[in-house]
Amino acid sequence: MRKYMLMILVGWMVCAGGAGAVDLGDVAIHGFISQGYLQSDKYNYLSVRTDEGSFETNEMGLNFTSQLTDDLRVGAQLFAMDIGEYGNDEITVDWAYGDYRLHNMLGFRAGKFKIAHGLYNETRDIDAVRTYVFLPRAIYDPSTRDTFAGMKGVNLYGELPLGFSYHASYGMVPPDKKGKISKDLAEYAEYEVRDSIGVAVRNVVIAQTTAAYIAAGFPPAQAAAMAETAASITAAEYVGNTSIVTGIEDMRSKNGKNFALRWSPPFLNGLRLSTTYFGSEVELDLNLNVDQPALPGRADPPAQTIPVKIKLDEVSSWVYSLEYTFSNLVLFGEYDRIKVDTRDAPTIDIEGWSAGASYRFSYWFELGGYYSDYCTDIDDRGGEKLKKRGEPAAVRWLRDACLSARFDVNDYWLFKLEGHVMRGLDEVDWKVSTPAGETPDEGWYLFAAKVTYNF
C-alpha cells in the first residue's frame, strides 16, 4: 500500500511536471510529499541520528474529495510520515468524513477529523502552508503528531455573528501503542504511579511464590506466610528497585472532547484570537519486568513479566493563541498547558509558550523566526525529580530559538532552510555522546532542510 501511494505521488510529480490537481469527474485528488534532512552538532534529536545527519524525516499525503450535493461533501486523506522511530511510513487514514453543512452557523461531520489544538495543529502535516520546517515544539511536539492529529466521532462547527467561529467534537483518539504518547504515559506510570504499581506487583509475586512453595510440598498456610516474608519489602521500594516497562500491551481512550472558539474581530482586520481544549481518558496495559524475590534454597531467581493496568483520569490541554497579519508580516503567540490527572499520583503539569514572526519579501522568499519554551513538569522546573532518577535536570526543558528561510520555486515546489539554537535536553538522546558520569551540555544546534511538492 505504501509502495502504491509513493508511486502515485512520484508518478504525478514526474508526468504532470508541476500541474495542478487531478479531477476524475466529481472526485478531486490532491497530494503532497516532503523530504527533510536534519543535522545537529552533538546529540540525536527525536530519535533521529541527527549527529551524523539524517534523511529520516518525511511525510506524504493523498486525498480524495467529492461534493455529492450542495450541502454534502465526503472525502478522505491517506497519510504516512517518518521521524526517527515514530510513524515509520505506515499509511494511516489522516481524516475521512462526511460533512453536511446545514447553515452558515451549523455544519455536522462524522468520521475521523483533525483535532483543533492551537492555531496550527490541524495543518501541521502540510509543510506547504507554513514558514517553518518545525512548528514551535512548545505547542506542537513533532513526535506526538501521529497520535494527536485526529479523532474519530462527531463534530459540530460553524460561523457565528461578530467574527466568531466554533468547532466542537466528541469521540475517541485512536490509540497508538507504538506512538510517543503511549511511551510517555508508560514512563510516567512507571515513575509517578509507582506505589500503586508496587502493590499490584507485590500481590502477583506473593500469589506466584505461594504457588511455588505449595508445589514444593509446603502446606498452603505456611507457603503463604513464607511468600509474604519473601516479599516483605515495601511496594514502593520493590518496584523502585526492580521494575522496567518492557512492553505496552494495549492502550485505550474514551470520552475524547475537543473544542475551539476562534474570533476574528470585524473592527480589527488581520487579528485572530483562539482558545482550544482537548481532553481524553486513557487506559494503558503495561508489562513490567520484575525480579522475583529470592526463595529459600533457590538462588538467582528468574525475572518475570507482570501485567499492570494504569488508568489516567484525564489527559487535557488548553491552548490560547493570537495571530496578527499585517500585509506580508505575520505575528503570533501561543500558550499551552497540558495536564495528566490520575487518582494515584500528583498531576503532571506541562507548560509551553512560543512567539514569532514571519515576513514574505517576494513571491519566492519568506523569512521567519520564533522562540519556544517547553517545560515537561512545572512543579519541577529545576529538574530536581530527574536528578534523583540520575538524569540531567535539563531533560526537563527545551528552549528553542529558530530562524527559517522559505523559498517557493513555483506554486507546487518549495524548499526551506532552518537553524535552531537549543537549550535543554527534552527528546534529546544525550546518553550516546556523553561519557559516563559527566553532565551533558544543555546547549546545542540543529539544522533542518526540507523540500516539498504539492498538487
Add this chain to the structure above:
Amino acid sequence: MKKIWWILLVMVFYSQMGARMVSAEVIAIGNQSVPVASLSLSEVQDIFLGKTVKWQDGSKINFAVLKGDIHAEFLKAFIKRTDSQFTAYWKQMLFTGKGGLPKNFETEKEMVQYVSETPGAIGYINKTTAPEKTKVISVN
C-alpha cells in the same frame, strides 16, 4: 519597548484604514439570482474564505477567482490578504478536508460567463470590463 508599541499601533491604524478603502479598480459581480445588491467588506471576506457558504435565502454560494493582477488587486482591496496568504489558506482547507480549492479562471471573459450562467455565483472583474448578464454588487 515604547517604540515597539508605537510601531504596532501605527501598523494597526494603517491596516484598519486599508480595510475601509474598497478598490477603485475591481468590482464584484453576481448572478442575477443572487438575493443581495450590496455586501459589507467582511461579508465578502467570509464568502471568499469559505466561511459563509449560503446566501440569506439558503441557496448555495458559488464563488470564483481570477489569476493575475486583477486577482492580486481584489485580494489586497477586499480580502486583505496577499496572494501567498490566500493560496496557503485554501491549501489548509484542502488538506484538512474542510473545502476544495476555489474555481479559478484565466480571463475575465470566462469569469463573466461563469457568473452569468451559474445560480448563486459571485466573482469580480476590472471595472472597465463589461459585466454582461450579471449584476454589479456594491461593497461597502
